[in-house]
Amino acid sequence: MTYGPLTISGLDEIIDRFDAFLIDQFGVLRDGKGPYPHAADTLLRLKQAGKTIIILSNSGKRSAENDRRLAALGFDPKSWDWFLTSGEVAWRILEKESGQGTSGVARKCLLISRDGDTSPLDGLDLTRTDSGEDADFVLLAASEGDVHPLSFYETPLAPAAVRGVPCLCTNPDKIMLTKNGTAFGAGRIAELYEKLGGTVRWIGKPFPDIYATAREFLGDVSPERICCIGDSIEHDIAGAAGAGLKSLLVTTGILETASDAERQALFTEHGATPDFILPAFVWSEI
Secondary structure, eight states: OOOOOOOOOGGGTTGGGEEEEEEEETTTTTTSSSSSHHHHEEEEEEHHOOEEEEEEEESSHHHHHHHHHHHHTOOOOGGEEEEEHHHHHHHHHHHTTTOTTTTSEEEEEEOSSSSSSOOOTTTTSEEEEOTTOSSEEEEEOOOOOOOOEEEEEEEEHHHHHHHTOOEESOOOOSSSETTTEEEOOOOOOHHHHHTOOEEEEEEEETTTHHHHHHHHHTTTGGGGGGGESSSIIIIIHHHHHHTOOOEEEEESSGGGGHHHHHHHHHHHHTTOOOSSSEEESSSSSS
């Protein structure tokens, strides 16, 4: 017999089942406008309960950048042990690859980011270019889907795709939360790159690299004692399932207006069902 997820009213109901939590940022702790009610207090109480907490985010920015941003929103930095982003994982991958081309000349990177952010490349031996004509690889770190249409990105990306230039997508989210609602995320730009003929390596949830990095940090904590909390079935819940971890879906974020039937259809589509469902990231029933 197949059982569906258990609906709970607060994290206090499952606190004794887990030693570590991998918690999504956008859609769980905050949206594009600011923190969700009770989120900062809930995160702190979770940490005070003796749990190891990793904020696991599909952000193209590095970890330290996100640490500062969440603290500026009123979250206590002592509430988490590590803020692990897909951007951080990608930066470490690029650092290991040394950033050098076969000729000994620094490789050229076409960076697609947000608000002029260059942190995904800072400290690496790479040269930034604005053109796909001479790029050695493409780094998709963020989207400005609330400013530009998807077609805006064809101009810089098409020449690189035609040349077979590899692309690294460090933010697989296809929908992002902004101050004005939802917009397409960097994942949609990566799909556009594939449509244009390019190849993409995906870093972040639901792909393995970010979970492997998190598990390395957690050490010998058994998979059954790790719970992933997120608002995306495609990224958070499917990612947890692929990594052999437990999961909890909050119904805030991108699925806030989805019906039970629509969520069930997504469970089937992505082959992943959460162990628990929680209306919002709260400690106990309000």
